[in-house]
Amino acid sequence: MSKTIHLTLKIWRQNGPGDKGRFETHPAKNISTDMSFLEMLDVVNEQLTLEDKEPIAFEHDCREGICGTCGTMVNGRAHGQLKGTTLCQLHMRHFADGDTLVIEPFRARAYPVIKDLVVDRSALDRVIQAGGYISVNTGNAPEANTLPVPQDRAERAMDAAACIGCGACVASCPNASAMLFVSAKVSQLALLPHGRPEAARRALSMVRAMDACGFGNCSNHRECEKTCPKEISIVNIARLNREYFKAAFISQEN
């Protein structure tokens, strides 16, 4: 059943990348437990607007857990405490009356803050540009059933492909590593026969781009896996490592 709770929010405010930033405290009153976390922020923002204050900037779009736009740290956890959930799918029924919530942006060297809770995650696009694709021009494709893909392989490729690119893995990693993100794409394409021709080049190039963007390396903390809203497994990181070493030692690519 729905009920109403009162919360205290400690929210990070920052005017831009050059600003030092600070926490502000705002009450969130009469919050229905049926609301989503973002709807709770909407309510606070409506109030701030009417009080002639600037609303809190936060990113969101689809609000159904698939676009990967939303995401902040809530009490130190990316997307909040609930497993396998984006922030937009976190509902207030998981909080108790009187709770204090500390809300911060995703923090990483590769994610400069744009404003308040909004960060620039374009580094993730740059990593994909380095090879997160199969080189097939429109019109080049053979008939779709030409290459059969065993069902379990297709399923594992889909498990990896479920990544929504929210970047929470980076925010929760002590090294701010993007290994889970990179490995999800490398795995998806490595598991499919269509992706094999470029597998070696892809692994080397995407890892190189990840380093160049300022993401750290993986040291097996597994925080990424724990926080991933799509529950992408670190098995993919192991596969990325295998693909990477294979490419580095055996392939002609460099």
Place this chain on the structure above:
Amino acid sequence: MRLDAKIPAGPLPQKWDRHRFELKLVNPANKRKYDIIVVGTGLAGASASASLAELGYNVKTFCIQDSPRRAHSIAAQGGINAAKNYPNDGDSIWRLFYDTVKGGDFRAREANVYRLAQVSNWIIDQCVAQGVPFAREYGGLLANRSFGGAQLSRTFYARGQTGQQLLLGAYSALMRQVASGKVRMFPRREMLDLVVINGQARGIVARNLVSGEIERHEGHAVVLCTGGYGNVYYLSTNAKACNVTATFRAYKRGACFGNPCFTQIHPTCIPVHGTYQSKLTLMSESLRNDGRVWVPKTPGDQRKPSQIPEAERDYFLERKYPSFGNLVPRDVASRNAKEQCDQGKGVGDTGLAVFLDFSDAIKRDGRAVIEKKYGNLFQMYEKITGEDPYATPMMIYPAVHYTMGGLWVDYNLMSTIDGLYVLGEANFSDHGANRLGASALMQGLADGYFVIPYTIGGYLAGSHFAEVKNDHSAFTDSVKEVQERVTKLLAVRGRRTVDDFHRQLGLVMWDHCGMARTNEGLTTARARIQELRAEFWQNVRVPGTGRDFNQSLEKAGRVADFMEFAELLILDALARQESCGGHFNDAYQTEENEARRDDANFCHAAAWEFTGEGKDPVLHKEPLVFENVHLTQRSYK
């Protein structure tokens, strides 16, 4: 203005081949001399950008999100149709064409729809080659499933995330072209005006959403792939940033708006639960393959579903439509749910919901099978409602989902402005008055991968272009107008928030221009919208400045356009004195409460021309000629 759809002559199956032959070509060395602007990076925009860049054009691509991968196509769940006939169940290009024309209640252009069905198979080939992990059978070949509005299995899917996987495929092709330098990507930009010079679309004016700077971008053609306008209803399954601004600004520059009253209300959404609600969530209609829709037979029955015996349940879709059952098209399913709720048989706290029950399917196939098919959807439902759909029936209610209307385009997908192309949901072309499930993904990708690469070449090769730089007076004037509007929005400093206005607009639209419309209601709505718009410009409060990242300002501009556009939608609904597909006027229904078309008077596409601020737009009609299908009363019994 005379509308010319430019439908090629000849028999239907040969039109597209013949047209492709007749289109002029741009030789490979000359392609690099042309700059093409693509706005939007959903399925249509990403696929168009990548395909045009692969051909050698210089492409500048814009999106409002932080990354092109986030466009709302990503949220499409169920699947994509193609006429592969892999299941050997009687499918063909002709049947996909026929189903789509009939599903659209005979208000789409035959030639466009036939082409869509023809290229559908290439789309699957292309996506598989890109690494889209479609569902497969044990033998490793592609799997198909059935979907609302079809009696055979022609839908390809990637769990409940087909839109995501197709979009990421198109996005990866786009990223490859960005890496090659053929596409320049401009994320976090919102197109606020179209620049037309000598009658040709030559550029756009966009706001940089981070710095607030108003930018000018010139090109030889502009391709709008900016999606639909469902958010005019405030609550819809669209993402929060979906808006009508780009297409509406183009309309104000001379592009006719086609069939704005054709809106799709999707039957399987999670019901509204509070006034703070910011959006509605769709549950893929693939659920109707195994879920049974029912309400209690007695109005006002407050018992829990488990306590209502079988004999006291009304499986109303199975009862009324025995041959299609729960798989009737969306408009029919939605209207029937509303009808049951209007009779007091709705369930849940608000009485605005019907059950979607999986208990029979779980009994028949076992929980594991159902979990494999719909696991992520069930999980999503539980997250939002806190109820377990394996144990108790889901509650669903229709919600605004898709808009068949959009900018009018000819067979080449060009609007009434030379060089302005419109693709995907943003155009009006292929779905008539109602879209069938798994057809939106098909259309977006058909337009982007397989139509625009050919047709834009014909235009570029056959047109003369004056040299245009971005300091041209048309750009300067447009920037000035855009800037003034921003300043005006910030200067009102009233007492109501943007969302508050948007919510009220949405309620007016939903109440009077939703699943069932009346002339009286529409007239009332028009007056209410005019009042609301006047109040908006007197009393809206937009905090902050125009010189930085300001989400309130972004929303305010979009809502201001929705306020004007809503009236156009109403006018179109008033002008169309018939019922067809998603446009249901209470005055025009059969004895069995189905939509009654008036083919003698309304077998046309409506195209509205802007004639100036404060003036009524002018209606142009493109007659729809059906040479290959026989117009019938749609029946799913």
